[in-house]
Amino acid sequence: MDLNRTDEDTIAAIATPLGEGGIGIIRISGPEALPIAQKIFRPDTARPALQSHHLYHGWILDPTTGERVDEVILSYMAAPRTYTREDVVEINGHSGYAVLDRVLGLVIQAGARLASPGEFTRRAFLGGRIDLSQAEAVIDLIHSRCEKSLSLATRQLQGEFRDRILQWRETLLHFQAAMEASMDFSEDLEDEKEEDPAVPIQELENRLIIPLQEMVAQYDRGRVLREGFTLVLVGKPNVGKSSLLNALLGKDRAIVTETPGTTRDVIEDAFVLSGILVRILDTAGIRHAPDAIESLGIERTLHSVADADATLWLLDQSRPLTPEDDTVYESIASRPHMVLLNKHDLPPVVAVEEVKRRYPASTRILELSAFNPQDIGTLREHLATHFLKQPLDSDRSVLLSNLRHRDCLVQAVESLLRAGELLASRGYGELAAEELRSARSQLEAILGWGGSDEELLDRIFSQFCIGK
Ligand SMILES: Nc1nc2c(ncn2[C@@H]2O[C@H](COP(=O)(O)OP(=O)(O)OP(=O)(O)O)[C@@H](O)[C@H]2O)c(=O)[nH]1
Ligand SMILES: [Mg+2]
Known part of the structure; x- marks a missing residue:
């Protein structure tokens, strides 16, 4: 790997989120970073040269008109002690659509090229400052x-x-x-x-x-820590899936009505449990003889079950079990799941023993009401111990x-x-x-290492935003 590349052009981008805000940063990297900055920056006190790793207060000027565009702090960092290992200049100005756009325009006019997504980090990798696994860690x-x-x-x-x-x-x-x-x-x-x-x-x-x-x-433990744990709520219509989703999220995310078949598409959201992201999916109730829209919804439900890390299967404890419950059981029995006997606040009709007898593969059963905050607390504890314990236990290992x-x-x-x-x-x-x-x-x-595969690098670095 050549650590002293000099043939690269100079790139620039807005490095902060676009919009109105306290500070907006434009980052410039490459051999021309300093000369480009000098064309458009006037420090308040005239200086012969800018020193590396120093900050300067001053103004960005339009070199053709002399007009003042923004009051900024400029930092200059000479290679190789920089993010990219190239010369880097960062202009800390005000954040607003017009002002950042204008300053970036001047930087481009002065000779820089607009950076592509992740190009600064790509240069950090190509310059040998970080390896590819570290570049991927930056994205994560x-x-x-x-x-x-x-x-x-x-x-x-x-x-x-x-x-x-x-x-x-x-x-x-x-x-x-x-x-x-x-x-x-x-x-x-x-x-x-x-x-x-x-x-x-x-x-x-x-x-x-x-x-x-x-x-x-x-790997699965690491993946859960990195990407989150996917939990899908399933059951026949009207058992309280959407009510439970809302209760776990603490907000009215999904429509709840007493009409069976309310949810027709997969609804996704997320919450954090024991420091791990839990992606939760509410689905269309599974039933026999649904209408056309609903049957598409049910198809999606089954796909979600197949992709999820675990399933929460809801039963209505206040009504007798039906063949529709048996159908749901068939689709989830072989996968990690937990049974929730919902509507426990109503007079119970279904006993835990009956569920165990009828659904032998379902060993984890919890009675609860989606309306009872204490029950939701207990459910969260169960989720953490049953599903997140392994990733949490290996939290400190590599x-x-x-x-x-x-x-x-x-x-x-x-x-x-x-x-x-x-x-x-x-x-x-x-x-x-x-x-x-x-x-x-x-x-x-x-x-x-060992020759960079451009396609692979493109794939990895395209996950970045512009300016990183
Ligand atoms: N008493 C009582 N009613 C509940 C409970 N959970 C949900 N309900 C009621 O049951 C009905 C159906 O609730 P939903 O959350 O829409 O059920 P769902 O499983 O999402 O239904 P579909 O989207 O049609 O599949 C609503 O009237 C809720 O208010 C509970 O724990 N206790
Ligand atoms: Mg629903």
């Missing part, structure tokens, strides 16, 4: 909506995850060296067959295969949370397993060494 950090995903992103940004990958890479390098040394040594196949493998298979397993597999196995990283690790494990088999059958030193090499390149791909 910006997108974080709760405490746990934020702390996961922060730790990844600090390099905890990268360090773990680097440790494994070191181990692999060590094994590779041992393999190569032994191959130089025993040229002929017969010799190799007689000897013990250059890399003890047990060591390969203990130091790489098992730890990598363990990390892959924890977790895998990104699908791309998971794919790389899975492929690395496959190569390592093949290497193990080849070593065990002796005489295949070359091939085993090849597998170790490819495992290593999978680890390196997580960090974005």
Whole structure:
């Protein structure tokens, strides 16, 4: 990676959210950042030169008319101690649509190019300041909506995850060296067959295969911390799904009426529980012989069940169970779920025992009323202990949370397993060494090493906003 690139152009963008606000920042990065800024900035006291890592008060002027456009604080940071590792200038002005647009226009006129989404961070990566997993952590950090995903992103940004990958890479390098040394040594196949493998298979397993597999196995926990836990409310019409959604959210999100079939589409919202984002979906009630719109709704309900991490299945405790309840059971029985016997405030008609008998796969049953705040509190506790405990328990370990990283690790494990088999059958030193090499390149791909795949970078950095 070339850390001293000088052929890049200079980019600029508004780095703060667009709109009226206290401060708006325009960020400029590249070899021309300082000359561009000097064309349009007048400090209040004339200075021969701007010093790096200093702040200057002054005005942005339109160089063609001399008109004052905004009063600003300008910071200049010379490469390489900057976000992008290039020269960076930041103009802190007032935030408003017209003023920021005007200043950005002047910056562009003075020679900068408008940055594409994530281009500053892309330069930080290409400049070698951060690896690809850290760049991805920057996106996660910006997108974080709760405490746990934020702390996961922060730790990844600090390099905890990268360090773990680097440790494994070191181990692999060590094994590779041992393999190569032994191959130089025993040229002929017969010799190799007689000897013990250059890399003890047990060591390969203990130091790489098992730890990598363990990390892959924890992916779901990491994913829940990063993306949130998806919970879907299902049941036949009128059992109180929308009422429960509103109660959990603490606001009137969905329409509630006494007419069965009120909700016809999937309604999504989110709340935070124990620091984890819970995405909750309210769905159309499942029933026999629905009308055309409703049956489309029911189809969506079933899709949501398939995609969700868990299901809350509601039954109306004040009325007898029906074959429609049995239909709902069939669609959720094999998935993680909890039964909620709702309308507990009314005289109960359905006993917990009856539910257990009729629906043997449903072992977690809670009686509650969507109208009772205490019951909602109890439900929240149950949700936290049953569904969020595992991710919360592994909160401090180095977790895998990104699908791309998971794919790389899975492929690395496959190569390592093949290497193990080849070593065990002796005489295949070359091939085993090849597998170790490819495992290593999978680890390196997580960090974005080994030639940048432009398409991959475009995909990753397009998730950013402009100005980051
Ligand atoms: N007494 C009592 N009534 C409830 C409770 N929960 C919901 N209801 C009532 O039951 C009726 C249906 O509630 P909804 O929340 O619309 O039910 P739903 O499951 O979303 O119904 P659909 O959208 O038609 O599938 C409304 O009249 C609610 O006021 C409860 O715990 N106790
Ligand atoms: Mg509803």
